[in-house]
Amino acid sequence: MAKVGIVMGSDSDMPVMAKAADILEELGIEYEMTIISAHREPDVFFEYAKSAEQKGFKVIIAGAGMAAHLPGMCAAIFPMPVIGIPMHTTSLGGRDSLYSIVQMPSGIPVATVAINGGANAALLAAKILATSDEQLLLKLKDYSTKLKEQVQAKDAKLQEVGYKNY
Incomplete structure (x- = not known):
């Protein structure tokens, strides 16, 4: 439903x-x-x-x-x-x-x-x-963790290649 x-x-x-x-x-x-x-x-x-x-x-x-x-x-x-x-x-x-x-x-x-x-x-x-809904709450926490990891990966790339080569 x-x-x-x-x-x-x-x-x-x-x-x-x-x-x-x-x-x-x-x-x-x-x-x-x-x-x-x-x-x-x-x-x-x-x-x-x-x-x-x-x-x-x-x-x-x-x-x-x-x-x-x-x-x-x-x-x-x-x-x-x-x-x-x-x-x-x-x-x-x-x-x-x-x-x-x-x-x-x-x-x-x-x-x-x-x-x-x-x-x-x-x-x-x-x-x-x-x-x-406890299971849905866990999924939302996982979703937030993924967003955080995406930002961290983007920053790592920026630090590695610099803004001109990003």
Whole structure:
């Protein structure tokens, strides 16, 4: 049963949302991914958000651009955590999406990551799930160790070849 719902407003959001899916797969977290427009098909959206808890979702990762109502509307209906990913837009560089997601009314929180922050959204979802899953917590610790080792390897290369030959 999927623990995370990944929902996006358009297939143009897929490259960012795929990064979230990749991280969840790496950590062994089941997810369900779908495209739903909160504006163009509100009835389908409402059914998705209402049924998410029954499907077993513990977290929803919602990505949207421009007006970016999808994450906030998920949070208004779904009783569990929602993580919003603001998408980069050509008109305002994603600031419009970011403001739409972070400026939620009191009582309807949406956790928000950086513009196009699919990977961090998945890691935040994993950390939420890890509060009640010891095995997942160990996987997250291993993931952090790998990141540390990557930085150390890059520094070792820099020290060996110098910045001009890096």
